[in-house]
Amino acid sequence: MMTLHATRRGWLIPVVVLTVGWMPAHPAVAQGVSFSKQVAPLLATKCGGCHISGRRGGFQFTSYDALMKSGMVQKGQGNSSRIVEVVESGDMPRGGGKVSKDDLAMLTSWIDAGAAFDGTNSAAPFEGVPAANAGMGPAPKEKKAEPLTNGDVSFAFDVAPILLDNCVRCHGAQDGQENLRLATLQGILRGGDSGPAIVEGKAGDSLLVKKLLGKGIDGQRMPRGKPPLADKDIATISKWIDQGAKLDLLSWTSHLDDVAAAGRARSLSDAELKPVRAKAGEVLWRMAIPDDEALVESRERVHVIGNLPASRLKETADLAADAEAAVCKELAGADGRLRKGGLVLYVFRKSYDYSALWQQTLGGERPKGIAGHGGMMGDTVYGAVLLPSTPPDDTDVKLLLAEQLAAGSLAGRGLPGWFVKGAARAVAMRAVPKAKLVKEWKRETPEAVRTIGSTADFFSVHADPAPLTLAASGFVAALATPSAKLRQVLALVDGGQDFDTAFATVFRNKPQPLFDAWAQKEAKKK
Ligand code: HEC
Ligand code: HEC
Structure with a gap:
């Protein structure tokens, strides 16, 4: 374990004699440079993010x-x-860090003197090491979305699609080439092994632009192995950087897929958006259920996709169109639509197909007893329904479709989970009041409230999903009859207010005390 270090300069380092039962530390070397007190901290802080926690x-x-x-x-x-x-x-450290002349002299003389170890365990990991990737210079400052002004290039609508089409394949979210991850704005600002990929306000100094132009760079012109980008695309990216590399939608950690979809949802017309949503909906089905080709039935505002027999799918699509119109009466915004560009509705008759879509959209196992959900993924705004195996009457089917179309239309708008679930079902019950299931749900609500037990479990959406949905819909229905108040909350949230403020504005209280009061009464019912 102990070795005697003879230095090349000819004098010997004093070595403490080994005595049984006591293992001495190496004494500091002649020049007085200590590995554990000086060298290790230098290497850990200046190099550690890339060479200790990283490789x-x-x-x-x-x-x-x-x-x-x-x-x-x-x-x-x-x-x-x-x-x-x-x-x-000057090649190391990469990413904007610096080692001072004094520190370099210290490191050199430590090696000159034999690079001795003076700690207690030479195999022990270094301390004070920054996390992997943290070595790439100072972390960039978070960017929040801000509105565009006239003449601004939109990151979401103009820039994100170019990067998605040409770069993210190699510079993805997990294993970007040269550690450059272009799948989020945060990754773009953080940069790769050569440091930040862009200099805000200065396209000409930005590595990313230089790599696109192929001028003044190490390595190859980007996109690697492909023809260069069109001049107008490079000009768009350059202008965006010159204007300060602003974020106009969602957050800097949102995947560019979602940012670009939000850009299209804002900038395209309803008619332009419809085919985009429909096509993305079909692609999503194929990704989730690759070995079962779906049939498609399109109606004015709903694009229905499913693997039911053709005639059954047609009937279901007609019911879906009715359901959409009924929900629209309750929930539609000022433009009279449930969602710009319409919705996709997935219908299933086999539970494992529905589970596959669940896995693809939400990840993980579908909880027992859940036979529908709504959501948003990229361009697809969807409802999904596993149809009951014994055909109930059409009114009940319409109710189930209405619930998930409503849930889809509420997705991706910054609303909490309990509110989406509750409002979707409450609105469906009002849109299709004659369904038999409506009575059943109302009957089951008190028991569901008793099962949930705590207000905290309700709001953190930790309770069982089936009773949670019953309680949430009972609560929202009690709060917001008629739906005008729901529409008010939605209008405020869509206008940029956070949910809590919007809720308090409309209902003059926070959700928690209102829920407590409602739940106490409801739980007492038989
Ligand atoms: C931001 C990340 C980063 C930091 C910080 C960093 N390195 Fe590196 N280092 C790299 C990369 C990337 C390579 C591979 C270089 C290449 O292939 O061009 C590398 C390679 C090396 C190599 C092998 C190079 C060769 O040509 O043999 C050494 C030695 C090295 N680094 C030392 C250091 C030291 C010492 C520090 C701290 C003072 C440091 N590095 C800090 C990223 C970093
Ligand atoms: C086929 C894979 C591939 C594609 C596509 C690709 N890159 Fe790269 N990129 C690489 C590789 C490999 C490197 C490292 C070698 C080099 O710099 O030439 C790299 C390096 C870079 C670097 C330097 C990173 C650093 O920190 O050293 C930038 C910036 C960059 N790419 C931007 C882009 C942009 C922007 C696009 C899209 C227009 C793109 N790349 C498309 C593979 C790719």
């Missing part, structure tokens, strides 16, 4: 022992050790 360039040293084995340190020869050379040449 950039295939070079990693997790401990003193590993550093010695790496071959980058030649004992006694500071100036010819690779670890010194790369710092001296």
Whole structure:
């Protein structure tokens, strides 16, 4: 374990004699540079994010022992050790960090003096190491969405689609080439191994633009192995950077797929958006259920996709069109539509097909007893319904379709889960009041409230999904009869207010005390 370090300068490091039962630390070396007090902290802070918690360039040293084995340190020869050379040449550290002259001299003289270890365990991992990737210079400041002004290039509508089509395949969210992840604005601002990919306000100084133009760069012109981007696309990206690289929709951690979809939802007309939503809906089905081709029945405002027999799908599509119109009366905004560009409705008769869509859209296992949900994924705004195996009457089917179309129309608008579930069912019950299931649901609500037990479980959506939906719909229905108040909340949220403020404006209280009061009464019912 202990080794005696003879330095190349010819004098010997004093070595403490080993005595049984007591393992001494190596004493600090002659020049007084201490590995554990000086060298290790320097390497940990300046290099650690990339070479200790990370393995950039295939070079990693997790401990003193590993550093010695790496071959980058030649004992006694500071100036010819690779670890010194790369710092001296300015190549390391990458990503904007700096090692001062004094620190470099300290590192060199430690190696010159034999690169001795003076701690207690030479295999112990370094301390104070920044997380992987944190070595890439200072973390960029968070960007929040801000409205565009006239003449602004839109990141969502103009820039994101170019990056999605040409770059994200290689610079994805997980394993971007050169650690450059272009799938979020945060990744773009953070940059890759060479540091930030863009300099806000200065397209000409931005590595990303240089790589697109192929001028003044190391490595290849981007996109690698493909023809260069069209001049107008490079001009769009450059203008966006010159204007300050603004974010106009969603957040800087949102995937560009979602950002671009939000851009289309805002910038395209209803008629332009319809085929985009319908096509994306069909692609999503094929991704979830690749081995069962779906049939499609399109109606004015709903694009119905499913693997039911053709005649049954037609009937279901007619019911869906009725359901959409009925929900629209309750929920539609000022433009008279449930959702710009319409909705996709998935209908299933086999539960494992529905589970596959659940997996694809929400991830994980579908909870027992859940036979429908609504959501939004990229361009697709959808409701999904697993039809009951014994055909109930059409009114009940219409109710189930109405509930999930309403849920889909509420998705992706910054509303909490309990509110989406509750409002969707409450609105469906009002839109299709004659369905037998409506009575059944009302009868089951008190028991559901008793099952949930706590207000906290209700609002954190930790309760069982089936009773939660019953309680949520009972609560929302009690709050907001008629639906005018629901529409008010939605209008405020769509106008940019956060949900809590909008809720308090319309109902003059927070949801928690209102729920408490309602739940106490409801739980007492038989
Ligand atoms: C932001 C990430 C980052 C930081 C911080 C960083 N490196 Fe590197 N390092 C890299 C990458 C990437 C490579 C691969 C370089 C290449 O292939 O061009 C590399 C390679 C190396 C190599 C092997 C190079 C060779 O040519 O043999 C050494 C040695 C090295 N780094 C030392 C350091 C030292 C010492 C520090 C701290 C002072 C440091 N690095 C900080 C990213 C980083
Ligand atoms: C086929 C895969 C591929 C595609 C597509 C691709 N890249 Fe790259 N990219 C790479 C590889 C590999 C490197 C590292 C080698 C180099 O720099 O030439 C790289 C490096 C980069 C770098 C330098 C990162 C750094 O920190 O050193 C930037 C910036 C970049 N790419 C931007 C883009 C942009 C923008 C697009 C889309 C227009 C794109 N790339 C498309 C593979 C790709």
